[in-house]
Amino acid sequence: MINLTTEMKSQNFQKRIDKAKLIGDVTDNDVAYEYDIFGQDGAHFYLLKESHHTQEQLKIAKSQIRRDHDVMSIHTKTDNEN
Numbered sequence: 001m002i003n004l005t006t007e008m009k010s011q012n013f014q015k016r017i018d019k020a021k022l023i024g025d026v027t028d029n030d031v032a033y034e035y036d037i038f039g040q041d042g043a044h045f046y047l048l049k050e051s052h053h054t055q056e057q058l059k060i061a062k063s064q065i066r067r068d069h070d071v072m073s074i075h076t077k078t079d080n081e082n
Helices: 006-022 055-068
Strands: 033-039 042-048 071-077
Touching: 006 033, 006 042, 042 055, 055 071
Parallel strands: 042 071
Antiparallel strands: 033 042
């Protein structure tokens, strides 16, 4: 098993954010997200929280995703998580 350092995890997280933004998976208030399609019922969404995002920004991002997509769940990921 590979034990990633904190710096490597942070770099990987930033790459995920950059990829999401590149392909347009970003809310109007600049919160990047990823998702897993669960089937005809919708998808599970993961907001990629950057250090400058406030709770209010995340709340607005969640509202937009619920408005624009078929949502089964929304979770928030940070660079401290895998």
